[in-house]
Amino acid sequence: MTTTENLTAEQVRERVAEQLRRSRARSTALTDAVDEDDLVRQHSRLMSPLVWDLAHIGNQEELWLVRDVGGRDPVRSDIDELYDAFQHARADRPALPLLKPREARTYVREVREKVFDVLERTPLEGRRLVQDGFAFGMIVQHEQQHDETMLATHQLRTGTPVLHAEDPPRAAEPLPAREVLVPGGEFTMGTSTEPWALDNERPAHAAHVDAFFIDTVPVSNGEYLAFIDAGGYDDPRWWSEVGWAHRQGANLVAPRFWERGPAGWHRTRFGVVEQVPLDEPVVHVCFHEAQAYANWAGKRLPTEVEWEKAARFDPATGRSRRWPWGDEDPGPEHANLGQRHLRPAPVGSYPAGASALGVRQLMGDVWEWCDSDLRPYPGFAAFPYREYSEVFFGGDYKMLRGGSFGTDASAVRGTFRNWDHPIRRQIFAGFRLARDARPDEVR
Template identity: 60%
Template sequence: MNDIKERIARELIAVRDRSLAYTDADDDLLVNQHSPLMSPLVWDLAHVGNYEELWVLRAAAGITPLRPEIDDIYDAFKTPRKDRPSLPFLRPAEARGYIEGVRGRVLDVLDEVDLEGPSPLHRDGFVFGLVIQHEHQHDETMLATLQLSGQPGLVRDGELPPGGAGGPEEVHVPAGPFLMGTDTLPWAYDNERPATWVDLPGYWIDRLPVGNRAYLAFMEDGGYDDPRWWTPEGWQWRQRRGITAPLFWTSDGGTWHRTRFGRVEPVPMDEPVQHVSWYEADAYARWAGKRLPTEAEWEKACGWDPEARRSRRYPWGEADPGPSLANLGHRASHPAPLGAYPAGASAYGAEQMVGDVWEWTSSWFHGYPGFRSFPYKEYSEVFFGEEYRVLRGGSWAADPAAVRTTFRNWDYPIRRQIFTGFRCARSELV
């Protein structure tokens, strides 16, 4: 049990170091809103502390609230992002002091709590995993905000493996049942549960995410100007917004460039395409004579081991993600070249399914059969329906603590500021 507590303590320290690094900036950068899609950075910073207080100190430990007067300010459901600049949120120095005070008490609770007790919040450190993953998710949101701000300074050029030597364009996933979701991973969210047997027909799925070179071919073939490839809603969105390329791409007439945390550079043709909406991904797939995979198809290709008849925690197995297996944890501020992680392939041979870019699927976000909200409805259940498309896999900005083959993300089909890409699939007989 001490090993689990030591791991939790390390994760708490690591995620807080990350949050503070992303907010180590002038107050003006932190308090201003850089897009109506995003909160001021300092709101995110204090929000993760308030969430930690609510769940670890109050719900799990029964400690008297430290700052109950700020709860409404940091309730994500009370005030939309576009309106948060008008809130009386904590200024940067006060926000840092608040989250530091919360964290000190959280570490005290960790020392004393029984992780084998009857409480489902305590068991296996679930409540600590909840706040660790929540903070990492907000850190990724902070990175998206910083990218939108155009401010330089967060470009990381960490060393990534070179691209692969080539391989098949697609891998085949035979027909048959697989176990989708999980009943066993201790920090899995409610929307990943319960595990459910799903029987799928055979299909093909791209070995790699769609790359910039392939996406540029779609653009040069008039893909943005041909309504045949777009859903009616997607075509209306493209026309209304005047969309002609992925977000942050510009052309000088001969060369495409991208802006990455304030740095303008040529678009690297050997990387997965990034910052595309579901509508754009779907249009590309239609143009290519394919489709987006369903969420179930994506998860089976990523995590199912047909020989062992069980799900893997990661595509390659149970080993923690390392630098030779996946591009996670903001080692570099961009996706790795295509084919960079053959050792991270799934049992079916699909590569780069974890890390690099979140991947759009064709599925709407719904609960699995037998779904039960835990620990609160607002994490998953209120988003179920046909407004949000499911994304899978995690991006270069996602931390390994918040990534696994069963992890589910979701967003509106118009979203492009997040670190999103996709891969295609096709049915066996097509």
């Protein structure tokens, strides 16, 4: 997402309108791909019915843009409670009197029509909520986040494949190094200037890390398979106490959607059963699995601070970049984002997207587990509502950074912070490894 700084109000409106249309096209494609039975069915107790996500997208848009920013009368105030994510657990939502698919589509269309009128009439300055189009950008990101959630629901559904996309490009050259030294010292973490950055990314602040090594690419399926073959799931030495208890209780034996057959390991990907591709980043593993693999490999997971320094720090200038490759928006040469492909690209892909230090695939492909809890930055202030971040601080959450192949560029950046429970596997999450640098390795 191009920054809206230094743009005229009309240019900001054009950019907002473009992003709103793009996000809605994706929501429409994800919900039009299935019939009404699939829309209202709960494909997993971990997820909402697709029709709930669709109407929730419209309800959040109505609450913030139609009513708050626009000061307009409600479109459907009678459904607010049904689509309040804090009022009803996902497992309980199918029992609610939800809008039927046709009603939901009509509702989101009516809301969007009003939103475009609000966009045309609202001065994008003076009030923090609308400065540089922030409220509109917040809603764009919200819709794209739910689009990725709906994509995860598609992965959980059974039946004939309904989503299709071309494969990502293959890695064209060997890696220059397996791991990269990240120098110790301070760098600027977070942001105070990115116009659409959310509250937990703020403010920019100095953060210190000791020198460490981080892997150039994420852990691959082939590497993870070696852990399985070595009995990693059966050896408590590699697992934390809570991780081992979960591995036993949930009977984990491999990444989710993997199955062992006579011809080896296969996985199901959006309804397609295929041999596990050894050169792709492993995906659908929980934090505990990632941590166990790291212990087995003699390394560890990076902390969130380490991950961001590896992604953003430019040793030549001493500044932090917006994206690993620089400040320009991501293009198809930089990263596997936006559901252009329905799988991660092979490890080593996207050399043009490498960070200044030479770390690849930090954006897109798979979310990366970090060994850090969700905590506020120094000087954090909730905005525009506590429920986006603040209510989750101190809970049972581990950090995820970088986005996946299902994450849109408008909903991720070098400072973006994601989090989830450490047992979650339905998300498009993988990991890469890090290790402390020895004194003789630090230049």
